[in-house]
Amino acid sequence: MNLKELSDLLGLSQTTVSRALNGYPEVRESTRQKVMEAARAHNYAPNTRAKTLATGKAMTIGHVLPVSKKHEMVNPIFADFIAGAGEIYSDNGFDLLLSVVDDDSEEASYRKLVSRGAVDGIIVHGPKVNDSRIALLRELGVPFVVHGRSTEIEADYSWVDVNNTRAFQRVTEFLLDLGHRRIALLNGLADMDFATRRGAGYLAALEARGVEVDPALMFHEEMTENFGFETARQLLAQADAPTAFVASSIIPAIGVRRAISDAGLEMGKDVSVVIHDDALSYFSNDGDEPAFTAVRSSVRQAGRHVAQALINKIATPGAPVHQEMLEAVLAVGRSTGQAPALRQALEQKK
Amino acid sequence: MNLKELSDLLGLSQTTVSRALNGYPEVRESTRQKVMEAARAHNYAPNTRAKTLATGKAMTIGHVLPVSKKHEMVNPIFADFIAGAGEIYSDNGFDLLLSVVDDDSEEASYRKLVSRGAVDGIIVHGPKVNDSRIALLRELGVPFVVHGRSTEIEADYSWVDVNNTRAFQRVTEFLLDLGHRRIALLNGLADMDFATRRGAGYLAALEARGVEVDPALMFHEEMTENFGFETARQLLAQADAPTAFVASSIIPAIGVRRAISDAGLEMGKDVSVVIHDDALSYFSNDGDEPAFTAVRSSVRQAGRHVAQALINKIATPGAPVHQEMLEAVLAVGRSTGQAPALRQALEQKK
DNA sequence: TGCTATTTTCAAAGCGCTTTGGTAAATTGG
DNA sequence: CCAATTTACCAAAGCGCTTTGAAAATAGCA
Missing domain, CATH: 3.40.50.2300 (Response regulator)
Structure with missing residues (x-):
């Protein structure tokens, strides 16, 4: 069904029918009703290609x-x-x-x-x-x-944009407040703008506290689960393993979690993890007690x-x-806790 | 730049230019060259809406x-x-x-x-x-x-379609061969066709071996990480916990893995997990030793x-x-092993 | 060279719609 | 009651392309 057929059917001109359908004022209300009804009855919808050609807008x-x-x-x-x-x-x-x-x-x-x-x-x-x-x-x-x-x-x-710098500065500060000093950053590919800003936030937090930056703890990769796993696995096997991880997405963080438990450690106790959470629907990380402490911003x-x-x-x-x-919202979950050294010190004090 | 402008520029008719660009034979090769070159030089591309209107194909x-x-x-x-x-x-x-x-x-x-x-x-x-x-x-x-x-x-x-029934029958048989008898199925929503077929495969395998079907081990949900986690967490806390899980996607399986390690158990030893792997790019599960034993079929x-x-x-x-x-390919990974009971029996025998 | 066959090019119609520039009918006002 | 508006409708042009049917240019052959 096209305009011509519809207007022939109604005994009206194409002009009038077109105007009726597009809400123009120069058409009697009763005819508009008739036109609308006929259009619905015959399942008429204007041909997109013709319409966009005529209007010059591709919509x-x-x-x-x-x-x-x-x-x-x-x-x-x-x-x-x-x-x-x-x-x-x-x-x-x-x-x-x-x-x-x-x-x-x-x-x-x-x-x-x-x-x-x-x-x-x-x-x-x-x-x-x-x-x-x-x-x-x-x-x-x-x-x-x-x-x-x-x-x-x-x-x-x-x-x-989301305020990536601020978000990563905040989560890094959060970890520093918990006593963490060796904090690994699992970032996106180095040429991605968001990754640069996140890296800057991370560095800003460390520098503000006078914590030495270890380039060996900063990683730029495609943010796969496997990247998180392999990186964390290797780091955790080292003598000076980090006590905390900052991950640019929940996906590598899932890999980090896997490496942590494979190493016989407990996330949130032995090792802390914070993430940027894009609020992907199949990985909900909210509720009272999210699995991961996160700066969240729904993509x-x-x-x-x-x-x-x-x-x-x-x-x-x-x-x-x-x-x-x-602005990303910081929501504390179960993946973070005091740095092991700090915890030991506090326990000893008791 | 449109056809008219381009053809005016070339001193040719729209017809000829159109034909030259669309590879029709009735145009001299030398003119075609000229036309092509001019089109490239002026970054001409035929207007999609006009073209599709004229041809009647939306492409x-x-x-x-x-x-x-x-x-x-x-x-x-x-x-x-x-x-x-x-x-x-x-x-x-x-x-x-x-x-x-x-x-x-x-x-x-x-x-x-x-x-x-x-x-x-x-x-x-x-x-x-x-x-x-x-x-x-x-x-x-x-x-x-x-x-x-x-x-x-x-x-x-x-x-x-992928042969869902066969795929799930195979992985279930695989688990049965390893001695598992209580096998949980974490399936997609019940009204989804693929979920029905996968369920049928699972049931067929159990029935072929005369293993009793426990409806309390079959779940239909949106396939989130959290579904996998919560379901496994609850099941593993039960006295008659399953020794194996079949998950309809890697995402709930990641939740299952989390529940397993939270329970202080080891995946692939205490509890086995098999999945349907859609080969999502950020969750690669291949290589020599995939994390999960899977029937894989790239979506x-x-x-x-x-x-x-x-x-x-x-x-x-x-x-x-x-x-x-x-057909989905069965690839054995690190997430499966003999059922605990079977393993004990074999060890005792030694 | 003259005539037909073939190749190459063109003008115009048409795709289905919107919109311009009307005209006829209805309404208003003096 | 008739001219001036206003209202309700319409025919035709145009959006940028393809394609049909015809004409012009060239080639082939006697």
């Missing part, structure tokens, strides 16, 4: 999911983020175009998305420290919002915010950039 | 991601599946339209996707035992492929197969249905 947001064919990693936070963003799109009549590209052709992919007129706006995932995509999208003149930031990029652009919520910001930007092109900082 | 595949606003669950296998499917789409010039919908308006969402002409085909995720979407899509006359099957649906339709690979099947279906509408069964 579509592009997401590019870079996937390396080599290590085949696809970030698990992506699904939750998309779920959040998708809610907003649905509410606003936007479609979500997902482009899965080999990670070395990502730039070409953005270019094509825009020149094809396939999208009205783009969301940038996982910005690097110095991310070339920002300049690219700016050059292409397409509205975009970054989930995260890119440290070395001076230009004003829209972003929604799904971030998805909602980013999507809304982009839609606003598309609606009012002249508006100033949207820059929004989300 | 887009629809995925519907149902997300309950209540429990906010978004299946982590989705990202890996999409990554696999997306590769195929990219290679074939298809776009991927992702529709995030509240789970009670899923049917309306499919309807609209089709009547809007937004997609050429649809992929069905997570089929239920008796899934109404199959009849719906059939009625709508849109090509579709199901990832999984729907037991109670008689009609012929295209699907790609990303499944995504590729489903996508390819759908594209073929779209290309040749008359073709017979595509029904493809993927």
